[in-house]
Amino acid sequence: MRNPSPLVAEFLAAGKAADCPVIDCHGHYGPFQGIYFPKVSPEAMVDSLDRAGVRCIVCSSHAALVDPARGNAEMAEVVRRFPGRFRAYLGLNPNYPDNLRDELARFDDLGGFVGLKFLSDYHRYPITGDAYTPAYEFAQERGLPILMHTWGGSAYDSPQQVAEIAARYPTIPILMGHSGFGDWEAAMQTALDHERVYLELCAAYSVHGVVETFCERVGSERVLFGTDLPWFDPHYGIGCVLQSRLTDDDRHNILHRNAEALFGGRLP
Amino acid sequence: MSLEFFDCNAAYGVWSVPPFKPAVCAQDLLDEMAWCGIARALVRHAALDNEAPQVGNRVVLDETAPHPSLYPSWAILPSQTGELGTVDAFLASMRDAAVRALWAFPSKHRYTLDAVSCGDLLEALAERRIPLFLQRSETSRGLTGWELAGALLKEFPSLIVVVVGHGSWGEDRLFRPLVEAYEGFHTDTSRYELDGGIPDFCAKYGARRLLFGSAFPNTSPGGPVLTLAHADISDEDKQLIAAGNLDRLLSEAQP
Numbered sequence: 001m002r003n004p005s006p007l008v009a010e011f012l013a014a015g016k017a018a019d020c021p022v023i024d025c026h027g028h029y030g031p032f033q034g035i036y037f038p039k040v041s042p043e044a045m046v047d048s049l050d051r052a053g054v055r056c057i058v059c060s061s062h063a064a065l066v067d068p069a070r071g072n073a074e075m076a077e078v079v080r081r082f083p084g085r086f087r088a089y090l091g092l093n094p095n096y097p098d099n100l101r102d103e104l105a106r107f108d109d110l111g112g113f114v115g116l117k118f119l120s121d122y123h124r125y126p127i128t129g130d131a132y133t134p135a136y137e138f139a140q141e142r143g144l145p146i147l148m149h150t151w152g153g154s155a156y157d158s159p160q161q162v163a164e165i166a167a168r169y170p171t172i173p174i175l176m177g178h179s180g181f182g183d184w185e186a187a188m189q190t191a192l193d194h195e196r197v198y199l200e201l202c203a204a205y206s207v208h209g210v211v212e213t214f215c216e217r218v219g220s221e222r223v224l225f226g227t228d229l230p231w232f233d234p235h236y237g238i239g240c241v242l243q244s245r246l247t248d249d250d251r252h253n254i255l256h257r258n259a260e261a262l263f264g265g266r267l268p
Numbered sequence: 269m270s271l272e273f274f275d276c277n278a279a280y281g282v283w284s285v286p287p288f289k290p291a292v293c294a295q296d297l298l299d300e301m302a303w304c305g306i307a308r309a310l311v312r313h314a315a316l317d318n319e320a321p322q323v324g325n326r327v328v329l330d331e332t333a334p335h336p337s338l339y340p341s342w343a344i345l346p347s348q349t350g351e352l353g354t355v356d357a358f359l360a361s362m363r364d365a366a367v368r369a370l371w372a373f374p375s376k377h378r379y380t381l382d383a384v385s386c387g388d389l390l391e392a393l394a395e396r397r398i399p400l401f402l403q404r405s406e407t408s409r410g411l412t413g414w415e416l417a418g419a420l421l422k423e424f425p426s427l428i429v430v431v432v433g434h435g436s437w438g439e440d441r442l443f444r445p446l447v448e449a450y451e452g453f454h455t456d457t458s459r460y461e462l463d464g465g466i467p468d469f470c471a472k473y474g475a476r477r478l479l480f481g482s483a484f485p486n487t488s489p490g491g492p493v494l495t496l497a498h499a500d501i502s503d504e505d506k507q508l509i510a511a512g513n514l515d516r517l518l519s520e521a522q523p
């Protein structure tokens with residue numbers, strides 16, 4: 001292997017690196033409609049985290065993205081059982097506005113929740129829609145990050161729509177889940193124009209050259225690692241980051257330092 | 269354990285719509301392989317699907333000839349139009365050029381991949397155990413990906429079919445029935461990102477039906493390399509997937 005990085009060599013040899021405790025900013029929990037998950041239990045997820053040297057994962061329950069009242073409670077139970085490994089995003093469904101307000105009201109009581117999660121493509125409701133206003137105001141007041149599923153060309157959560165929200169709420173840290181997959185130029189421009197917008201790599205890492213281009217054009221300090229676990233093997237995404245043409249400093253930024261700075265003391 | 273990787277799904281060349289980070293020449297592919305620690309690759313040229321098999325089949329031979337770590341692969345066409353010669357002549361050309369694997373691009377090349385259009389060739393491939401590679405995005409007779417592979421194998425149950433580049437959003441429910449129904453069905457690991465997918469697959473079906481693939485230059489090879497290197501399976505199974513299965517398929521092919 002011609003890649004000269006000691007960090008890469010350590011990951012290839014051991015599957016993990018002692019001085020690179022990965023933080024996964026984009027996880028889920030529980031079964032989901034269109035996929036078979038071999039490792040769906042929290043115990044199995046912890047095994048995957050251990051194998052890849054992932055210190056902590058921030059998840060939203062799949063159920064919470066459909067029925068937040070049930071799903072967020074399930075996610076809270078996982079955090080309660082594994083406080084050293086899991087933190088949670090509060091899943092919200094904008095198609096039930098009253099329920100959305102109810103979920104925000106119990107954010108603190110659930111325990112271990114460190115941000116909000118929007119899945120607007122699935123809900124077919126735009127991130128710019130009025131139903132999200134209470135959530136934006138809640139996040140703004142508390143400085144909470146919002147992880148948004150974003151996709152290039154989407155009518156609901158495109159990078160251009162993220163830019164509109166970032167301009168309206170400039171202090172909210174916005175994690176562009178999947179980095180506006182496919183519309184890389186717009187995603188990078190949104191991050192360049194709005195300093196609290198981050199490029200989250202889940203799925204995007206697989207596209208050859210995207211990770212290094214993000215780092216060249218936007219800077220590795222604005223790129224976050226995520227896997228959709230239990231969807232994707234953490235080694236897959238980590239491998240894509242490791243073999244990109246980056247410095248080890250860049251790799252550390254992406255794999256853990258940026259998340260440590262973003263979430264601060266909210267992580268275990 | 270140090271694995272030897274033999275990539276079944278790598279390409280280079282100039283496409284009308286290029287990938288995000290193109291690999292326009294064989295050296296670009298070789299550089300990436302060296303960077304990631306991939307020893308060998310079964311290679312197709314962009315002209316194979318993006319121009320015409322008559323062009324791509326020739327170009328890939330010329331350009332990989334100086335590089336023993338690159339194994340050329342060709343594309344098929346139905347025999348009725350004679351563009352690649354008769355079936356016998358095509359197989360003789362494969363033999364002469366030491367080509368041991370073929371690709372079908374029925375949607376791009378506008379033909380029907382079935383017994384009516386390609387029966388003479390597909391029968392010969394099945395008899396001679398020549399693996400036919402099919403991208404999951406290909407379509408024919410109104411079928412896509414796994415359905416197309418299933419229909420093909422129903423007509424030619426002893427054909428060796430390798431479907432590559434399957435979607436990352438969870439397709440086990442679609443392809444595992446084919447694994448159970450047809451011994452010749454194989455798939456690659458380039459987008460088999462499912463957490464625990466490779467160990468779960470191997471526990472049920474063994475390791476002989478999975479081939480290491482990178483889908484380079486569309487996909488970063490670093491992902492599939494690290495995933496296989498640390499999959500929760502035996503070292504023997506890892507090596508089978510990394511290179512052994514493709515070596516076996518190519519060695520059994522008798523054009």
